[in-house]
Amino acid sequence: MQWQCNRNSQPDNLEKAERENEPEGEEQPGMASSAAIDGVAAAALRSVLQRVQQAAEKSARKAQDIRVVAVSKTKPVSLLRQVYEAGHRCFGENYVQEIVEKVPQLPEDIEWHFIGNLQSNKVKPLLTGVPNLAMVESVDDEKIANRLDHVVGSIGRKPLKVLIQVNTSGEESKFGVEPSGCVELAKYVTSGCPNLEFCGLMTIGMLDYTSTPENFKTLANCRTEVCKALGIPEEQCELSMGMSSDFELAIEMGSTNVRIGSTIFGPREYPKKQSN
Numbered sequence: 001m002q003w004q005c006n007r008n009s010q011p012d013n014l015e016k017a018e019r020e021n022e023p024e025g026e027e028q029p030g031m032a033s034s035a036a037i038d039g040v041a042a043a044a045l046r047s048v049l050q051r052v053q054q055a056a057e058k059s060a061r062k063a064q065d066i067r068v069v070a071v072s073k074t075k076p077v078s079l080l081r082q083v084y085e086a087g088h089r090c091f092g093e094n095y096v097q098e099i100v101e102k103v104p105q106l107p108e109d110i111e112w113h114f115i116g117n118l119q120s121n122k123v124k125p126l127l128t129g130v131p132n133l134a135m136v137e138s139v140d141d142e143k144i145a146n147r148l149d150h151v152v153g154s155i156g157r158k159p160l161k162v163l164i165q166v167n168t169s170g171e172e173s174k175f176g177v178e179p180s181g182c183v184e185l186a187k188y189v190t191s192g193c194p195n196l197e198f199c200g201l202m203t204i205g206m207l208d209y210t211s212t213p214e215n216f217k218t219l220a221n222c223r224t225e226v227c228k229a230l231g232i233p234e235e236q237c238e239l240s241m242g243m244s245s246d247f248e249l250a251i252e253m254g255s256t257n258v259r260i261g262s263t264i265f266g267p268r269e270y271p272k273k274q275s276n
């Protein structure tokens with residue numbers, strides 16, 4: 001089935017992180033000693049996972065239905081390794097050059113999410129440099145969908161999971177399809193791109209990387225329309241929304257995928273950019 005995107009395929013973050021606090025916890029292959037995981041980022045991860053759990057409970061959802069993408073852009077590989085060793089497996093990056101440099105230095109069982117604006121000429125380096133790329137969250141037009149579809153087919157990797165990025169800000173932006181265009185693009189990806197697996201919708205929120213409840217509501221409304229048009233249940237269409245400052249609200253509003261950077265890794269070393 002083309003729609004099935006299993007959020008449970010990743011390790012259960014919270015349980016895993018908690019197990020590591022116990023001296024006689026289950027053995028993890030490649031685990032460092034428990035002293036080594038006691039870093040600031042590992043502690044921050046545990047706290048985030050606890051908050052995710054609480055937010056999920058508040059809205060009668062299960063924490064394992066919400067994926068936490070640890071957004072590691074600008075952060076050194078040593079810090080990613082610390083979070084990996086604390087049990088986390090899902091990481092997000094938004095610059096092609098940066099992700100392809102990091103990937104070979106880190107374990108192969110990481111599930112990488114690409115969350116940045118993607119140019120056509122960077123698709124091949126991304127896909128060949130990241131064999132364990134789990135998802136591209138930022139498909140926002142037919143051209144990039146076509147290019148991804150073509151390259152996935154030509155390198156013979158398994159179908160690539162994608163989300164469609166929606167501009168919910170109401171501001172003019174070259175990133176993200178307008179809400180009124182998301183049905184058409186979702187139809188295009190599902191019917192015209194056999195090597196892509198449409199998994200849902202993503203939004204950043206406002207252009208300054210903050211979000212409002214309206215942004216989340218807009219994305220949820222887009223999902224309703226897309227699911228109606230494609231004839232699929234809403235549970236099979238993900239919502240990637242919520243970042244460090246608002247992930248709990250996003251979860252209460254139905255997010256299945258939160259992208260959390262600075263709360264886990266600390267403030268970034270260079271200012272946030274919207275163009276690259």
Ligand SMILES: *Cc1c(COP(=O)(O)O)cnc(C)c1O
Nearest residue numbers: 071094115243244259260261262
């Ligand atoms: C950087 C980034 C994030 C993480 O932002 P924080 O506020 O640091 O959690 C999430 N999503 C995207 C697309 C990003 O580029």
